[in-house]
Amino acid sequence: MTRMTVEQAIHQALREEMEHDPRVILMGEGVATKHRDLVEDFGAERVRNTPLAEAIMAGTAVGAAAGGLRPVVDLLFAPFLPYSMDALVNSAGKLRYISGGQFSFPMVAMAMTGAGWAVGAQHNHNLEAMFVHAPGLKVLMPSTPADFRGLLKAAIRDENPVLFFIDLGLLHQEGEVEARADELIPLGQAAVRREGTHVTMVSYAKTVGACLQAAEQLEARQISAEVIDLRSLKPLDEETVLASVRRTGRLIVVHEASGLCGVAAEIAALAATKAFDALRAPVVRLTGPDAPAASSWVLEQAGVPQAEAVVAAAVELVLGTSEHTRAVMAHY
Amino acid sequence: MNVSEHTEPVADHHGVPGPTHESATPEARLSSLETMMLIRAYEEQLVELQRGGAPGTCTSVGQEACAVGVIGALDERDRILTNHRSAGHLIARGADPGRMMAEVLGRTDGYCGGRSGSLHIASRELGVVLTSTIVGGELSMAPGMALAQKMGRGEPGGIVAVFFGDGAACEGIFHESLNLAVQWQLPLLFVCENNQWQAFVHRLETMPDRAIADWAHSHGLPTRSVDGNAVEEVYAAAARAVAEIRVTGSPQFLELVTYRQRGHFEPDDQSYVDPDELVAWRRRDPIQGYREHLLESGLIDPEGLAAMERRVRERIEAAAAFAQASAWPAPDRLTDHVYA
Ligand SMILES: Cc1ncc(C[n+]2csc(CCOP(=O)(O)OP(=O)(O)O)c2C)c(N)n1
Numbered sequence: 001m002t003r004m005t006v007e008q009a010i011h012q013a014l015r016e017e018m019e020h021d022p023r024v025i026l027m028g029e030g031v032a033t034k035h036r037d038l039v040e041d042f043g044a045e046r047v048r049n050t051p052l053a054e055a056i057m058a059g060t061a062v063g064a065a066a067g068g069l070r071p072v073v074d075l076l077f078a079p080f081l082p083y084s085m086d087a088l089v090n091s092a093g094k095l096r097y098i099s100g101g102q103f104s105f106p107m108v109a110m111a112m113t114g115a116g117w118a119v120g121a122q123h124n125h126n127l128e129a130m131f132v133h134a135p136g137l138k139v140l141m142p143s144t145p146a147d148f149r150g151l152l153k154a155a156i157r158d159e160n161p162v163l164f165f166i167d168l169g170l171l172h173q174e175g176e177v178e179a180r181a182d183e184l185i186p187l188g189q190a191a192v193r194r195e196g197t198h199v200t201m202v203s204y205a206k207t208v209g210a211c212l213q214a215a216e217q218l219e220a221r222q223i224s225a226e227v228i229d230l231r232s233l234k235p236l237d238e239e240t241v242l243a244s245v246r247r248t249g250r251l252i253v254v255h256e257a258s259g260l261c262g263v264a265a266e267i268a269a270l271a272a273t274k275a276f277d278a279l280r281a282p283v284v285r286l287t288g289p290d291a292p293a294a295s296s297w298v299l300e301q302a303g304v305p306q307a308e309a310v311v312a313a314a315v316e317l318v319l320g321t322s323e324h325t326r327a328v329m330a331h332y
Numbered sequence: 333m334n335v336s337e338h339t340e341p342v343a344d345h346h347g348v349p350g351p352t353h354e355s356a357t358p359e360a361r362l363s364s365l366e367t368m369m370l371i372r373a374y375e376e377q378l379v380e381l382q383r384g385g386a387p388g389t390c391t392s393v394g395q396e397a398c399a400v401g402v403i404g405a406l407d408e409r410d411r412i413l414t415n416h417r418s419a420g421h422l423i424a425r426g427a428d429p430g431r432m433m434a435e436v437l438g439r440t441d442g443y444c445g446g447r448s449g450s451l452h453i454a455s456r457e458l459g460v461v462l463t464s465t466i467v468g469g470e471l472s473m474a475p476g477m478a479l480a481q482k483m484g485r486g487e488p489g490g491i492v493a494v495f496f497g498d499g500a501a502c503e504g505i506f507h508e509s510l511n512l513a514v515q516w517q518l519p520l521l522f523v524c525e526n527n528q529w530q531a532f533v534h535r536l537e538t539m540p541d542r543a544i545a546d547w548a549h550s551h552g553l554p555t556r557s558v559d560g561n562a563v564e565e566v567y568a569a570a571a572r573a574v575a576e577i578r579v580t581g582s583p584q585f586l587e588l589v590t591y592r593q594r595g596h597f598e599p600d601d602q603s604y605v606d607p608d609e610l611v612a613w614r615r616r617d618p619i620q621g622y623r624e625h626l627l628e629s630g631l632i633d634p635e636g637l638a639a640m641e642r643r644v645r646e647r648i649e650a651a652a653a654f655a656q657a658s659a660w661p662a663p664d665r666l667t668d669h670v671y672a
Contacts, residue, residue: 030532033604051502051538052467052530079466083503118387118438120449122465291667295387295449296438302663 002179007171009149010110011035014072016181017156018042021070024156028057028074028110058084058109062091062161065107070156078113078165079125092161093136105161108152114206114256115304116169120295124168126257126288131163132234132266138187139233141165143208145175147231150185158187167205167256188235192244196226199250199314202241202267204230207254207286207305214310223318233263238270245271249280250317256304259287284313356564358631364404364563365626366640368396368619371420373648374429375594378419378436378450381652382598386437389450392420394561394593397618398525399424401566402493402586405574409490411459411477413470416451417525417592418463421495425458429647430654439658446661447669468503470494471522475509478518482581491519491577499530501544510551513583520583521573522548525560527592528613532604548585560588561618593617 004012015038018024027048032039039047050057054075061071075081081088092105113126131139138160142148148166155162193208194215201211208229215225226244230237245251251271253264264285271283286305294300356364375391382388392399399420406412414421422432427443435442436450443455451465461477464470474494481490500506501524513520524544528535540546545557554576558569566588573584591613595602602610626632632640 029530033532049533049537052499052533053502053504055504083466083468118449120447120451120465122452122469289667291670292447294438294447294661294666295451296442296446296661297387298438298660298663299446299666300438302666
C-alpha cells in the first residue's frame with residue numbers, strides 16, 4: 001500500500017496506462033505543461049498541448065478513438081464541457097450504435113467540478129447527470145485515491161467512451177492505494193464504505209465524506225447507517241443499492257449536483273420500482289439547489305449538502321420529525 | 333523566442349495612418365497614467381489578499397495600457413463585454429475598487445453580491461454586461477448585444493466593445509462571431525489582447541505568429557494591430573475604430589500585442605515561462621514606460637508623480653478596508669436571482 005493524493009493517483013494511472021498500451025495518448029489545454037514527466041518518458045507525440053478549443057479537442061479524441069488510438073482528453077473544468085458536447089454526445093455516444101456496432105470509441109474525457117475553490121459558476125457545475133442521460137456514454141465520479149486510480153485505469157481500457165469527473169474538493173485528499181499496475185476497479189461496482197442496519201445513504205464524490213461523518217455522529221444516537229459510494233454513475237450498480245435498501249428499509253440519497261432529474265432521482269426511482277415493499281418511509285434526497293454555484297465561500301458551501309443535514313434527515317427517517325430537523329432541512 | 337517580432341506593429345491592413353498621439357489632452361494623459369497605476373495597485377493588493385487565503389484571481393499586470401487606451405476611447409453610450417482578466421477594464425470604466433474587492437472576497441457589497449467573485453463581474457451601471465470566464469463566452473454574446481444596439485435598443489450612437497485573449501481566438505466561436513458581425517453589419521469593436529499566453533500554454537504552440545490579425549482580416553473586417561503596451565497608441569487606434577464604427581455601423585478589429593507579466597491565476601510560480609521572454613517584456617512595462625515618457629515631456633515632475641502614487645495607494649488601502657469590513661451574504665439567500 002502507498003499513501004497518495006487523488007491528484008497523484010490520477011497521474012499514476014495515466015503513467016501506468018501509457019506504459020501499458022502504446023495506443024494511449026493524452027491531450028488537452030496545458031497537459032504537456034502539467035505532466036512534463038510524461039512528455040519526457042512517452043514523447044511529445046503522445047502527450048499534446050492543444051489549442052484552447054474544446055469542440056475540436058473532444059472531436060479529435062473521438063476521431064482518434066475511431067482510428068485506433070485510446071485518447072484521454074483533459075477538458076479541465078466541467079463548465080467547459082458544453083463546448084465539447086456535440087462531439088461527446090452526438091459522436092462518441094452514438095456512432096457505435098448508428099454504425100450498427102462497426103466502430104468503437106475507447107476514450108476518456110476528464111473534467112473537474114465541485115465546490116472548494118470559490119471561483120464561481122463557470123468553473124463549478126456538477127453536470128454529470130447530463131452525461132448519464134446521453135446514451136452510449138459511461139460516467140464515473142470517484143471519491144478515494146484508490147478509486148480514482150483504479151477506475152481511471154479501467155476507463156482507459158474500456159471499449160466505450162467514458163466521462164471521468166474529478167471532484168475538485170477531493171484533489172488533495174490522501175488515501176491508501178494498492179499500487180500494483182494490474183490493480184483495476186471494474187466500472188459499475190458501488191463500494192459499501194460502511195455497513196449499517198437502520199438507514200442506507202447513497203452518494204458519490206465529496207458528499208460520501210459528509211455521509212460518513214454523519215454515520216459516525218449517528219452512532220451516538222444508536223442509529224446505524226450504511227454508506228454506499230456509487231463511484232460509477234453509469235453503469236449503475238443497482239444490486240448493491242437494492243440489497244442495502246431491502247435490509248434497512250430507509251434511503252437517503254446525497255449529492256452536490258442539483259436535484260431535478262439528477263442521480264438521486266434515479267436512485268429514488270430504483271428503490272420505488274424494485275424495492276417498494278421494503279421501504280418504510282419516503283426516500284429523502286439531499287442535493288444542491290437549482291441555482292448556479294456562487295463564488296462567495298459561504299454561499300458556495302451552503303450549496304453543498306453537509307453532514308449536519310444528513311444527520312437531521314436520518315434522525316427524521318428513523319425516529320420521526322423534529323423542529324431542528326425541519327430547520328436544517330429548509331436549506332436544501 | 334524573439335520578442336521584437338511581437339512588439340513591432342503588425343501591418344495595418346487599412347494602410348491609413350491613425351490620429352496622432354498628441355491628440356490627447358495633458359489632463360487625459362495624466363489621468364491615463366493614474367488609472368494604469370490604480371489597476372496595478374488594485375491587482376497587487378489582490379495578490380496580497382490571495383496570499384492571506386482569499387480566492388485567487390487572473391491579474392492583468394502588464395496589460396493596463398490595453399484597458400485604459402480602449403476604454404478611454406469609449407463613452408457612456410457604449411456597452412462592454414470582457415473576459416476573466418477584466419479588472420483593468422472595470423477600473424478604467426470607473427468601477428469602485430472597493431466594491432470590486434468586496435466581490436472578489438465574496439461579500440454583500442460586491443458588484444454582484446458575492447455571486448460572481450473576481451471571474452464574472454458585471455455592472456449594469458457601468459455598461460459592463462459580462463465578464464466571461466468561459467473563454468469565448470463574450471464573443472458568443474457580442475453580436476447579439478450589437479444587434480440590439482443596431483435595432484434601437486441601446487443608447488443612440490452607442491457601440492459594443494468585446495475584449496478577449498489570443499486563447500479565445502482558438503475557439504471556433506471566434507470565427508463564428510466575426511463572420512456574423514460582418515454579415516449583419518453590427519456596430520461591434522473586437523479587441524484581442526494578445527498577451528502571448530493561454531493559461532499554461534504559449535500561444536505560438538497553438539497558432540501561427542500573425543494568425544490573429546490575419547484571421548480577422550480574412551473575415552473582411554478593418555483590422556489594426558498595435559503595440560498594446562503603449563497607451564497612447566492603443567488609445568489612438570481605438571478612438572479611430574470607435575469613430576468609424578459610430579459612422580458606418582459595422583464592425584472593426586483591434587489586436588493589442590502585449591504580455592501577461594504575472595501567472596495565469598494566482599498563485600502561479602510561472603515555472604513554465606521562458607525567463608528571457610519575461611524579462612524582455614518587463615523592460616517594456618507599460619506603466620514604467622509611460623511614467624518616463626511623461627516625466628521627460630515635462631507633463632509631470634517627480635513630486636507630482638509621488639502625489640499620484642500616494643493617491644493611488646490610499647484608494648487601494650481604503651478599498652481593501654471597505655471590502656474586508658463588508659458582510660458575508662446570508663446562506664438563506666443562496667437562491668436569490670436564479671429566475672426573474
Ligand atoms: C472554454 C474554456 N476553456 C478553458 C478555460 C480555462 N482557461 C481560463 S483562461 C484560459 C486561457 C485564456 O487565454 P486567453 O484567451 O489568451 O486569455 P488570457 O488568459 O491570456 O488573458 C484558459 C485555458 C476556460 N475558462 N474556458
